[in-house]
Amino acid sequence: MGNIQTFGVAGAGVIGAGWAARALAGGLHVLAWDPDPEAGQWLRETVDNAWPVMEKIGLHPDASLDRLRIAESLETMAASADFIQESAPERLELKTELHRRIDQAADPVVVIASSTSGLLPSEFQSRCRHPERVLVGHPFNPVYLLPLVEVVAGERTAEASIDRAIQIYADLGMHPLQVRKEVPGFLSDRLQEALWREALHLVNDGVATPEELDAAISFGPGLRWALWGTCLIFHLAGGRGACAKC
Ligand SMILES: NC(=O)c1ccc[n+]([C@@H]2O[C@H](COP(=O)([O-])OP(=O)(O)OC[C@H]3O[C@@H](n4cnc5c(N)ncnc54)[C@H](O)[C@@H]3O)[C@@H](O)[C@H]2O)c1
Structure with a gap:
């Protein structure tokens, strides 16, 4: 060990x-x-x-x-x-x-x-x-x-x-x-904070409620994020050409 x-x-x-x-x-x-x-x-x-x-x-x-x-x-x-x-x-x-x-x-x-x-x-x-x-x-x-x-x-x-x-x-x-570099918040929390900032804007602008924003994640992208990161998901969403590079 x-x-x-x-x-x-x-x-x-x-x-x-x-x-x-x-x-x-x-x-x-x-x-x-x-x-x-x-x-x-x-x-x-x-x-x-x-x-x-x-x-x-x-x-x-x-x-x-x-x-x-x-x-x-x-x-x-x-x-x-x-x-x-x-x-x-x-x-x-x-x-x-x-x-x-x-x-x-x-x-x-x-x-x-x-x-x-x-x-x-x-x-x-x-x-x-x-x-x-x-x-x-x-x-x-x-x-x-x-x-x-x-x-x-x-x-x-x-x-x-x-x-x-x-x-x-x-x-x-x-x-x-x-x-690779010493940055405040490191990687995961910076990504989470970016999403959180946008959620606050959307609620503030009356576009969605917190419950609706949670549903927008947990019934969709959240399920994919359990397996893959955002970069790979967008790469796969690029279609046949993108997949050929996988
Ligand atoms: N909670 C999370 O989701 C989470 C996730 C990842 C990292 N962290 C980090 O982990 C660290 C601890 O967070 P937590 O959620 O366990 O907090 P916590 O409040 O549950 O626990 C902190 C503990 O530290 C003790 N403590 C107080 N003064 C101390 C001292 N001088 N020396 C040693 N211990 C002392 C407290 O009695 C307490 O038991 C923080 O740096 C936090 O940012 C938290």
């Missing part, structure tokens, strides 16, 4: 719990830390709820709920994990400071990945002693079901760290997609 045994979770909310479930199902040990004293219980309940689905999908032979542990401190977690996924609230100062603390405590070879939905990894690197192992691994909710993870390097991320993260995510059954 990418030569890691313990998957570290910093921030055990919706996304951190999703990572924990996926890593446990992949046979890893999970060590989680969250400042909220009630987060541990919530994390266990969330993972318990997800487990029957994970069993249907297929568990690693070593997978066990007993491999989930709650760390006493951020530093304990960071010092014990072989890979760390940060899933704290989407606030730049909070995440930058959190990365500084994780970087202080973690062995320099340990990759630190942020689940951020759109902040830049170069910012998270700014206070780290080992910025070369800091990157973004942006997942999609629920993390234990959706395979996509956008992998984004910061200005000082080493290529070896990107390769390592991609290998670890792939070993967990994910589809890692490396984003």
Whole structure:
């Protein structure tokens, strides 16, 4: 499993719990830390709820709920994990400071990945002693079901760290997609936001209601998007000439 045994979770909310479930199902040990004293219980309940689905999908032979542990401190977690996924609230100062603390405590070879939905990894690197192992691994909710993870390097991320993260995510059954340039919002959310902006315009102009716009997606293009991206769909819609290039 990418030569890691313990998957570290910093921030055990919706996304951190999703990572924990996926890593446990992949046979890893999970060590989680969250400042909220009630987060541990919530994390266990969330993972318990997800487990029957994970069993249907297929568990690693070593997978066990007993491999989930709650760390006493951020530093304990960071010092014990072989890979760390940060899933704290989407606030730049909070995440930058959190990365500084994780970087202080973690062995320099340990990759630190942020689940951020759109902040830049170069910012998270700014206070780290080992910025070369800091990157973004942006997942999609629920993390234990959706395979996509956008992998984004910061200005000082080493290529070896990107390769390592991609290998670890792939070993967990994910589809890692490396984003070529560091841009806010990465790829999927930029595409989703473009659609959302247009929906707001259409509602504002009285062209359609939110319910009608949802129907315009879910009974049509949404069904195709479950399988293919927009570029391939338009390519296929180009007719015989386009298909000949497929
Ligand atoms: N919810 C989504 O659909 C989604 C999808 C992809 C990525 N993300 C990203 O994942 C991250 C977490 O989002 P979420 O939806 O799980 O939020 P959440 O509010 O459910 O969970 C955040 C957790 O972080 C904890 N926390 C607070 N301060 C902290 C600190 N200083 N250090 C560590 N943990 C701290 C909170 O107690 C909470 O348990 C964000 O960066 C978000 O943009 C969210």
